[in-house]
Each structure stands twice: as structure tokens, then as C-alpha cells.
Amino acid sequence: MVDAADNVGGRQDVGRLTQVRSSADRPGAFPLLADDHGCGWRASGEAVPADFWKRNLRVSRNKRRSGSTLGFFRSQARSKGPRLKNTLDRLARDCRGTSILETRNERDGSLGQESTKTLFQEIHRLCHVEGLYPLGWIERTECPCCGASRFQEAFKKLGIRHSRCAECDYVCVDPYPPPQVMEVLYSGDYYTRMREFYELPRLRDQGIGSAYSAPVELLDALIAKGTGGRESGAWLDVGGGLGAFASLVSRRAPGWNVSLNEMNVKSIEIARDLLKLDVLPEDSAVLRAEGREFDVVSSIAVLEHVVDPVAFVSDYAALLKPGGLLITVVPHFTRLNVHVSKASNSNVVPPFHLSLFGADNLERLLRRTELFSGFETMQGGGASFTLIDHAEHWMYWDSLLPDADHAEIRTVRTEEYPLPLNIVLNALSLAVPVTSEYFAATDGMAHLAICATRKNVTPFGK
């Protein structure tokens, strides 16, 4: 566990599971970084044009005085920090009201066609047009992690409000979508095209390694923890999509009986045909009624999508044998994400990500169920917080959905940065490579995992 401030209560530091992206991973100056499964975007500043310093006399003088670009920005931050911040705030306010939903066709320059082409278009259509946001959406009355009812508005993204629990810093989409909107969200263009044009071809061509929702080092550590060196056992992976993780468990633990719990008809078909997985398409209540029991129940990047995370955890924990392990992996929304990055963090993808958890409040949620006797937390991936997110840049970006011609996620900038924002992003970009390891170690890494051990109780509570 790397969240040094929280390193109490039996959590273990399992060390750096994945290297923080280094500057060597970023060819050219300040490219954008799409997140691992394309379910978000993360962008840095544009490179400064070669003649930028010549064209801007004031900047040139400052640059000469300080002797380096970084030195210049250090001096600027000291003398002009508040003014730049004010400019940025104004830009961010102005941008909120503008449309970012039109993109240009890369081939002929025409404006976006009728069908959904980008992630933001999809969210806008499903929430604001068809989903009638906020009409019929449901207000959260109680924090699922700590039970408190003191919610404060945290931020908005794409016009969708997020609240923060004043007690435990849990952040959520509030109000959240009603069942009929949830249904269309997961049968819409984004999920359909992601599966059809992006995940499936990669799965076929590059193997299951292409389809993991978390770094494989972290997943391997979780599999080792789950099997505990035992030769055989029963493992259920919940909401595992096409079955990449379930398939990894099968290969790492060949003696184990691994099942995939997935409801999506197309995903089930692929998991069975392509990965030869055992699929249980029933919900947890049915599986329990059938008397099924598991040594391990895992959910990788699922809990952040569900409307009622306490019910989800309780229902699936009921399928565990006494002493069994519930393994939960979520995107990590750290303290700096809650209080600094806010909407700019790439894991803020309303209303797909309904809950944004930190290590503390996720453990509180599990404790509240009174079903578990012990917890162990792990993290993986790069730093969850990046200095780039200090400047609000997300509204300048969007992601093109994959199609038959482009079997990948393409993150596109829909508007030029105003110069002041560009300067700030460049300054922050220079600082990112030298600070990311520090933030990974002190604030937290991008993927958070928690292993919770089911209490040894009989069905009668004795």
C-alpha cells in the first residue's frame, strides 16, 4: 500500500507493482495519454512551437533571465501564479457553456455525422437527451461507505453533478441514473463499439493481455493472494466482460474451477466460444439459491459502475465460503484527485463511473457490511494524480469511438488551448516526470485493489 498517510490498520505495502510512466514512454513533447481502457482521457499541454520564445518578447526575457524553461516557469509561478490561476478559472467557466460535441471528420473535414462518434456525444445523448437528466434521476441520501448524509457538491463534468461525502471523501454521481437509463447506457454505442471494434479484435490478434482492466502485475498479485498456494478451488469473476481476467486466472491456477458471471449476451457468447470459459449468466440471488459457493469472488473494475455498491458487495459476499476472499479492483480516486484534480481526472466518466473510491472509504464500505474479518489493500499502475490535472483541460478533449476503420480509441482535441492555458500546461508537463513517482508513493496509484476475508460464520450466525 503506498498511500503513506493512510498506512495504518493492517494494510500492507506491497511495493510498486507497475512502473510509473516515464518520460521515455512519451515520445515527442507532451503527447496526450489515453487511459488504459480508453474509458477516459488524459491530456498534457501542447509542445511549445520552436519560434514561440522569439515571438513572445516578455517570455523571452524571462526565459533568458532564468536560464531554462523550467526556471522560467518557476519564476512565473512565484510572481504570476495567482493571475494565471484567475485566467484559467475564467477560461474554465467560459468553456463550460460551450458545445464540445461537434467533431470534424478526419478524412473530409465535414462535421460529425448523425450517429454517435465521440464519448462526449454518447454521454450527452444518453443522459441529457434520452436520459432527461436530471429528471427522474435519483438523489443519494446516504453515503454507502460511512452512512453519513452530509453531501456537498464536488464538481460537474459534462453538466453532470458529482457530490462528495463530507465525512469520508467518497465522490459519486448525484443524482444517479434510474434503471431505464442504466439499461441504455450499457447497450449504447460506446459499449457496443468498444466491444465489437476494439476489445474483440485485440483479444483475437494480441491475446487476452490486451483486454485487462488493470495492470497484469497487480492482477497476478491478486491471483496469488486468492489461490493462496492451494492446488484447487472455485473462483467466480463477476462482471468480467469478455472474460480476459477469468481466463488469466484459469491459466495461472489450472487446477481451479473458474467461472465468469456476466449478463451481456454478446459477451457471454465470446467468452464461451473464444476463451472456452464456464459462464454463469445468473444474478447472485439465483446462484445462491442453486447452492453455489466459491473460495474467491472477484470483481475487476465493476464496483464503480453499480448504483448500490453495498448491496452488490453483500450479495456476492454471500456466495463465499467461510474464510473465502472477495477481491475488488476499482479506479483509485485519491485525496489529491478529490481535492485538486476533480473533473480533470481521467477516471471521472459520468455516468459510467458512478462511484469514485479512495482506499479509506472503500474499506469503510466493506466494513459496514459486517461480513468480513480482515482486509488487505494493494495498488498498481502509475500515479493517480498528475500535476497536469491542476489545470482544467478536460473540456478541450474528447474520444472518438472505434469503428470498422479504426479499431482503437482516438483521443482528439476539439478546441485550441488559449495561450495562457497552454503555458500553464507546458509548465506542469515539465514537472510531471519528476513528480509522478512521488505522487504514486505518497498519494496513490491508479488502480486500487482490496481483498476482504469472509467471516467464519455458520448460516445461523453462530
Ligand SMILES: [Zn+2]
Ligand atoms: Zn461517507
